[in-house]
Amino acid sequence: MDATILGLLVADGITNGVIYGLLAITLVLVFTVTRVLFVPMGELLMYAPLTYALLVDHKLPGSLWLGAVLLAAWGVLDLLAGARRISLVLFAGAAALLGAGAWAATTGFPILAWVLAVGVVVLMGIATYRLFFEPIPHASVLTYLILSLGLHFVFQGLGLVFFGPEQYRLPPLLPGEAQLGPVPLPRQNFAVYGLALLWVLLLYGFFSRSLYGKALLACAINRRGARLTGIRIRDAGRVAFTLAGLICALGGMLLAPLTNAAYFMGFLPSLKGFVAAVLGGLVSYPLAAAGAILVGTLEAFSAFYASAYKEAIVFALLLPILFVQSLRTLEIGGVEE
């Protein structure tokens, strides 16, 4: 093994690791704030690039219909609860989403399609919370897990209906290659690194400087305490899911050009993100991010040395982690309040 190969393997590992890291951060964020293990994030990740691919191909993808239906359902719920003005806004939003979709499909304008693809996934993230998790605010972690597992299967099935079983190829954000020392790297990798770094900084700023971020942290640390100081748990959940949708959508848009996008592409990355999040005990952002890089690098090197056993090696990583975690007995999830 020479420096070039080492460099390429590390770069490949870090690129995949960054994507897993984004997913791991999402998982930790959503879990700490709402106690939901957000399994369908893999599907949100897949919806964004496929929506984009269909829009650019002058077709109106079914995901926009799904987004509109979810928004409309949310509007109906609010209407029943008596919030007429909000529900009107939501109905208008659903109509606007379809209108923008039709417009983007006829023009096939890439930037519009990009924004719309990311936007609809963000809306789906928050609407998922509003429709499925918010009505049962005090359920157990297990109930949430079963619910989100169900959503995973529904979203994946719908993905198959919307986008068909075939793969799509997305053009990279930054085409071409750049030379980094002895290592030639696709420019797209730098787009991945850059955006991930930007995200980490933004999230850091969000949590340390803004009131919303601090409220979110407070919720994560102690829900009852947060509620006593006047933070609405409901709003915290919505913010968490909005962020989750955004991270998933951007992750998907970054990942898709590196491989081919298809309706089944989301599950494995989200599973590896889960491994990384477990490395961080499902509570720590830095540990989850570091874990994701470790998973990605381990994957790259096991692909090099023993490609037939790659997945087995990555998932076998869970065993020692769970063992160590069980010794440390961090009090996570489980019984609350």
Next chain:
Amino acid sequence: MRRWTVLGLVVCVALAGILGAGYAQAPRVIRIGVVVSATGPAAALGIPVRNAFLLYEELFRDAIPGHRIQYIILDDATNPTLAVQNARKLIAEDRVVAIAGSTVSVSALAMVDVTGEAGVPQMAMGATQNIVHPVDEKRRWVFLLPQTAASAIQAVTLDMRLRGIRTVGYIGFNDVWGEEWWTSLSQAAPNLGIRVVANERYARADTSVTGQVLRLLAARPDAILIGASGTPAILPHRTLRERGYRGIIYHTHAVGDPDVLRVGGKDLEGALLPVGPAVVADQLPDNHPSKRPALEHKRIYESRYGPGSVSQFGAHVHDFWLIVRPALERALRRASLDNLPAFRAALRDEIEATRNLPGAHGVFTYSPIDHLGHRFEYSNVFVQVQGGKLKLLRTFLPRQ
């Protein structure tokens, strides 16, 4: 008054006659089960098969007088467990006389146990040899439609020798398909003086194969064979080119598909692969026994699904029809549809009795010890991807 009675009588008799004739000719339904991978990673191969069966049912459902042929098409989502469930359902609930499928080796192989136990003829479309070889108690019931890897690899290694290739690297799926190509390659290559210098694996749903590709590059092979199928075969090819590999890249015959070429685009340019003659029907020389059936399939399939839609896998349905239709006719003379086990057995015997039948993918001759049915010279041609299309490079027809 009298006249009216006579007229009424005539009308009654005529009506009775029509009804009676109608009743006597009410077609007996012959149900044939089809299991395809129309979703999941191998969907690009299963979809043309499903499309072809839908079309052939529509066109030829009344081809056997007094009978109506009905295909019951189930999707196994590229999942062997589901394929087995589908096979059981088709046999027990739908009482099919035969099963076609599945389109993926792993699934087809998994179904052999079920069809062999129940005694139902199976026409498999996965292309590994161990589905039908050796012909034992269970495999008596299964026949293969596609060319096997072992036969296609012969075409690949012949081409390698003609190009003077000394060393070859291998990357393939970590499943039966990848393993079959690896075994075939590692057995065939040394006999031709070609050294196999690397053996790597990846999964259909993988997002990166950089590690494997670097390992391949480190071995510096003259050529690389990608033992994959469908759109997932593109990823290693693209990564190899991105990492600066300039050598020749070979693919399997499960890649010669319009969908794969569309998704692969420029990346696949120059790739070499063996395919069945049906894929390049109009480029075949006139003395090729498959030319006529292949063109016929092309005409039928493209009349519905548009020009350029014909593919390796859709053409298996044409061969299925060419083989099964006469077998059905002969079986109907020997056994009654009311006694299903006996009819299935008769159909099996009649399929096995197929001799020298020119199909879209070669000349089929089954026998009690050979359920592969193909002859290498007729079943394989060699093509190159040029301008997003498959261009015929050579056939292997015996010299006359």
